[in-house]
Amino acid sequence: MQIDVRNVSFGYTPEQPVLENVSLTVRSGQAVGLLGPNGSGKSTLLRLIAKSLRPENGSIRLGDKALDRMSSREIARSLAMVEQQRAIGFDFTVRDVVGMGRFAHRGRWTRERKADREAIERAMRWAEVESLADRSARALSGGEGQRVFLAMALAQEPEILLLDEPTTFLDLRHQVSFLSIVKERVAAGLTVLLSIHDLTLAAQTSEEVVLLSNGRVATSGRPEQVLTRDTLHSIYHVDAAVGRHPDSDMLYVLPALGDMPRAHS
Numbered sequence: 001m002q003i004d005v006r007n008v009s010f011g012y013t014p015e016q017p018v019l020e021n022v023s024l025t026v027r028s029g030q031a032v033g034l035l036g037p038n039g040s041g042k043s044t045l046l047r048l049i050a051k052s053l054r055p056e057n058g059s060i061r062l063g064d065k066a067l068d069r070m071s072s073r074e075i076a077r078s079l080a081m082v083e084q085q086r087a088i089g090f091d092f093t094v095r096d097v098v099g100m101g102r103f104a105h106r107g108r109w110t111r112e113r114k115a116d117r118e119a120i121e122r123a124m125r126w127a128e129v130e131s132l133a134d135r136s137a138r139a140l141s142g143g144e145g146q147r148v149f150l151a152m153a154l155a156q157e158p159e160i161l162l163l164d165e166p167t168t169f170l171d172l173r174h175q176v177s178f179l180s181i182v183k184e185r186v187a188a189g190l191t192v193l194l195s196i197h198d199l200t201l202a203a204q205t206s207e208e209v210v211l212l213s214n215g216r217v218a219t220s221g222r223p224e225q226v227l228t229r230d231t232l233h234s235i236y237h238v239d240a241a242v243g244r245h246p247d248s249d250m251l252y253v254l255p256a257l258g259d260m261p262r263a264h265s
Helices: 042-049 072-078 094-106 114-126 142-155 172-187 199-205 229-236
Strands: 003-013 016-026 031-035 057-062 079-082 160-164 191-195 208-213 216-221 240-244 251-255
Touching (some): 016 042, 031 172, 079 142, 094 114, 094 142, 142 172, 160 172, 172 191, 208 229, 216 229, 229 240
Parallel strands (some): 031 191, 031 208
Antiparallel strands (some): 240 251
């Protein structure tokens, strides 16, 4: 299912525009990285696509349907979202939490069907949390918890997955594991829009990237086209080495710490 955002603008107050005339397309079965400095509007754009917020201007379409004409149930069956960090207020097991992803298909108070159980087991296997199924979700580490929420999103069987800085609190091993799972699902046909600060991980996960700055699309394209030294200096105000790893040929971005601007007291 394709995502089409056309000329979308949004502000939390009339004096505080967050997004201005933003347009982007994520093709079906594609992973696109949404990049930009803090405050550039990445999380707001994802919430607009998830219909948690409504744009002031412009339009959003999921597949052939206008988002503003889709019901909450339709959206939940089409789209899932994993955020930076979510709290679990009750002592649910991991399997219970993953099972919540099926509410879009069976309702909150309806008994699980065979299809629900199969989807839950499959999602836990994909996210590598099968061994945690009977543990309390409140007793998990940050990396384990994020994989559980990924499993819950996958149990929805969405066509679109939105990821809002999902690796922020994960160590390196869990970052790589989490994004490897996402890449596998993209290869299987899932459409992914991923907001992430780590530009190297973004380049290795995404077929295309969209770079936001001050609420607008500064540039977009293949990672090697967008993540250039000049562009990064212009948008992030840092000097960075951009190259390819000699063994994997994967793109990497390495900021030069000595060139960071300093705050004056």
